[in-house]
Amino acid sequence: MANLNENFLKLKKNYLFVEIGQRVKAYAAANPDKNIIRMGIGDVTLPLPAAVVAAFEKAVREQGVKETFRGYEDSGLGYDFLRDRVSDYYKAFGVSVDSSEVLISDGAKSDCGNFGDIFSPDNTVLVSDPVYPVYVDSNIMGGRTIITADSNRENGFRALPNNDIHADIIYLCSPNNPTGSVYTKDELKLWVDYANNRKSVIVFDAAYEAFISEPDLPRSIFQIDGARTCAVEICSLSKTAGFTGTRCGYTVIPKELNLYTSSNEAVNLGDTWRRRQGSKFNGVSYPVQRAAEAVFSDEGQAEVKANLDYYKTNAKIITDTLDELNVSYTGGKNSPYIWFTSKRFPDSWALFDKLLNDVSVVGTPGSGFGKNGEGWFRLTAFSTNEKTAEAMKRIRETIQL
Amino acid sequence: MANLNENFLKLKKNYLFVEIGQRVKAYAAANPDKNIIRMGIGDVTLPLPAAVVAAFEKAVREQGVKETFRGYEDSGLGYDFLRDRVSDYYKAFGVSVDSSEVLISDGAKSDCGNFGDIFSPDNTVLVSDPVYPVYVDSNIMGGRTIITADSNRENGFRALPNNDIHADIIYLCSPNNPTGSVYTKDELKLWVDYANNRKSVIVFDAAYEAFISEPDLPRSIFQIDGARTCAVEICSLSKTAGFTGTRCGYTVIPKELNLYTSSNEAVNLGDTWRRRQGSKFNGVSYPVQRAAEAVFSDEGQAEVKANLDYYKTNAKIITDTLDELNVSYTGGKNSPYIWFTSKRFPDSWALFDKLLNDVSVVGTPGSGFGKNGEGWFRLTAFSTNEKTAEAMKRIRETIQL
Structure with a gap:
């Protein structure tokens, strides 16, 4: 049955x-x-930028010509032309991310939802309350225990870690959906230290980073010392470049980030995620990746x-x-x-x-x-x-x- | 940790x-x-058909104009314009599939790989040997026991059910990858009866159905009586219309198909899958869906x-x-x-x-x-x-x- x-x-x-x-x-x-x-x-409500439409159309035409047609992407993790652009984009706010650490997705929600696949069902997940429901529902489906940290008026809807509470996986969203609050660098540092002390992993949802206008606020968790050993970052082109219906995002997984077996052996997190994607995903549409590449052009x-x-x-x-x-x-x-x-x-x-x-x-x-x-x-x-x-x-x- | x-x-x-x-x-x-x-x-190796490229380009241009721009798809399960075409396509080989039973995917591999999410980890999965590795690896990741049915020269690489062996989920691929063998209607009927007798589910991979030229061979498991209560069918545009790099497929889940709780209560399978997709997927790129729609036009x-x-x-x-x-x-x-x-x-x-x-x-x-x-x-x-x-x-x- x-x-x-x-x-x-x-x-x-x-x-x-x-x-x-x-x-x-x-x-x-x-x-x-x-x-x-x-x-x-x-x-x-705004349409795709003209530069994006032009690149998108060009790639569609390439798909109609034998000599320029592209079939399966070798890795299914994103073309170098796009991963390189994302790596360059990070440099603009002082973050060094290698192209090989950038994985192209069909949107932040897919990676965010599927990410639980690589974690033990016995892990405990911490989310803020209020919270974007995808973090909760995808982890309920995976059988993990979910605990909440209170975000409220008192803490400016920026919950901070409590060292008496144990969490293995922590979802943070900054700028926050739904509250619009943004963590400062000092506050994020508290979370990074909390996670590193426990060998926990932070899933940092940076879908709205481009809306940050104050230069002192962090646009990436990788602006925080120590984040590379405890965090992945999930990003989106949906809100910045109008990709809600076109579907493309990217996830950054630092090379040094590990998961641990029950006997405390380190297993590379990026390799594990790539193994997952290798069996359950076949890459993002080539023309869509060309459209995304154009988002990062000067125009x-x-x-x-x-x-x-x-x-x-x-x-x-x-x-x-x-x-x-x-x-x-x-x-x-x-x-x-x-x-x-x-x-x-x-x-x-x-x-x-x-x-x-x-x-x-x-x-x-x-x-x-x-x-x-x-x-x-x-x-x-x-x-x-x-x-x-x-x-x-x-x-x-x-x-x- | x-x-x-x-x-x-x-x-x-x-x-x-x-x-x-x-x-x-x-x-x-x-x-x-x-x-x-x-x-x-x-x-x-062949590029996208000209009719597909034209429709794809047109939809890309729509995404660049405020009045025709499309953002999030309401359901994330596919636009009606495409689901209706797939439903019509099935009519050509005598199968009645309602548009609401057709779910649009970013390719057969994603649905095939993710489908395990809705099944209990305690279920036993039956695959043929030899087998397309995705069925095996995705179920290993989900912790399910995998058993094999021998496909070999003696049975023409068309393994048949053995009533002494119990399986809860059965993966069948016909025309088969890798062996090229194709089940007859009588043979598929044996599998359908086996599954219905056990309230098991057949995941029928029909990615290569369009290559069937002999009219007596079934192109869909839904040509077999009883399949609607035991089977889902996963299809692809990759090989027929050159979508390996463009990414679009579809999955058919009959309304009457159920899963069962441990206390033997029926739960609708399609509703469960839609709940899964609602938290972990955000639909296929709108221009790609328009390209797929054109695959089903006369041209x-x-x-x-x-x-x-x-x-x-x-x-x-x-x-x-x-x-x-x-x-x-x-x-x-x-x-x-x-x-x-x-x-x-x-x-x-x-x-x-x-x-x-x-x-x-x-x-x-x-x-x-x-x-x-x-x-x-x-x-x-x-x-x-x-x-x-x-x-x-x-x-x-x-x-x-």
Whole structure:
């Protein structure tokens, strides 16, 4: 008899965004004349940069010609032309990452979700609460015990390590989804020391690093001494270059990073992950990799910067309104997420319904990310300037937060 | 301490194609003047069909325009425009598959490798020997017990079920990689009955179905009565439409297919897989899905047929030579693989070295696919007509098989 992996029974039934989708759908059906503004799910609105489209098209045409056609990629881990560009990109913030340490993925979510495959089911996983659900659900499926570190108003939604608590695998996300908080170098150093002391591994989700504008804040965990022996970093082109529907990201695994057998023998983590990918993945589409390469060209980077500025304008529209309304929030400055709380709405879903029903604005209830999210609410800066301004106008005029 | 999933220690160290690659590399370095003909790895040589390139390019351009840009795909399971085409494609061989039962993947290998996630680690997996290594390695990583059914000359490399042996998950590949053998409907019916009697699940790898030219041979397991309650089917566009480097495939999961909890409760398999994908995958690149859609257009199908005919010509060049040399083989007629044996070379790697060193032809030693592959050798029909003819000429003139 084919048996279920019963860890699946431990998963929550309703995925946050499914529930939001259902409520919005019902509202839209009942109110067909309303102009709904969606600032819930973290999808972008700007198209691929022109330089990216040109490179993407060129590679597609190569695939139609026998002499330039590319089949299976030898390694399935990414072409050198792209890995080299990522390595160069890291140099810009003072981090030395060898091209061979860069692995190209079809997006941060795949690597993030599949990464558990190489860890023992007996390991304990630490996540912050509130948390991006993928870290939790993928580890529940893998049968690992999950413990949480409280992120809350007191610590600025930047949970720090507690040496009395033991964790083997630690997920950190900075700039944080959902709270928009960003760790300082000193704070990350505490996590790196914690992990090195325990031979634990930090999975550092840097999907939003490009939104960091303050030069002192770290854009990579590898800016921290000691990170190369305890951390992997997962990155995305989704939000910077509009790859949400085109699918490409990259993961950095330092050569010196190890896992340990039960008899305490070191096993190279990168080799183990490559062995996993060798059996369960066959590389990212060649034209998509050429498109990603163009993101890192001078022209591509100029367009990415313009896109980031556009989204940062949205973030400022939102935070200016919250400042005006005297509402507490984190994020918005070095992050595309704005995480706010309202004394009048201690229940996140009540505020969700209020915003949807009274001003046709869709956000994300913070309680969907964990118990510490209750009473908080997430807005994203990925809409258009016009819609963001309109949403804030409606809120300012109609809702007492 | 971050611990290794120790199932990884049970994997064989040297992956077959890595070893082949190393031997070929050494030979090429020592013999820079030799014209090496590669008929080992199953990569294709013909480019993407023109209709596919046109659709692919158009979709890339859409991604560069705000009004037509597509970000995250809602479901991550494939756009309806492509799922509908796959559903239509099945109708051509008399199979009714609803669009909602078709899930779009970034290639057969990913779904094949990741599929184990939803099964209990306590399940027993049955594979044929010889076998495509992905079935074995991905299940070793998942901690499942693997048993083998002998495929050999006596049963035409089409292992049949033995009711005395118990298996919960069964991997079948027809047309077979590596042996080129194809199950008849009656034979598949035996497997379907075996699986239904045990509530087991068949993972049917139909990556090479388009190579079947005899109308009585089944191109889908869903042509067999009872398959919808016991089978999933994994398909690929890699070999038919040249998607080895473009990456797209599809998996069919019938609505009525279940897994069972340890207390014998039925859980829908498709829902479980969708839950898995929802946390660990974010869909296939939109332009790639548009390219795949064009494979199923009238123009695309005409070009695919021309490509198949081209590769079938190669298969005939190979089998004509083997017939002439009085060498035993399977495959070649309804399959792109030709699997032959030579009395003079009972050691597959010895024949590999002989072909490489004496005539600069690269094939795949059968022993790399399992114990029953010893003494056998795989050639692929995916090279060019010219190179295939040249390789066969060299073998005919130089090597006594």
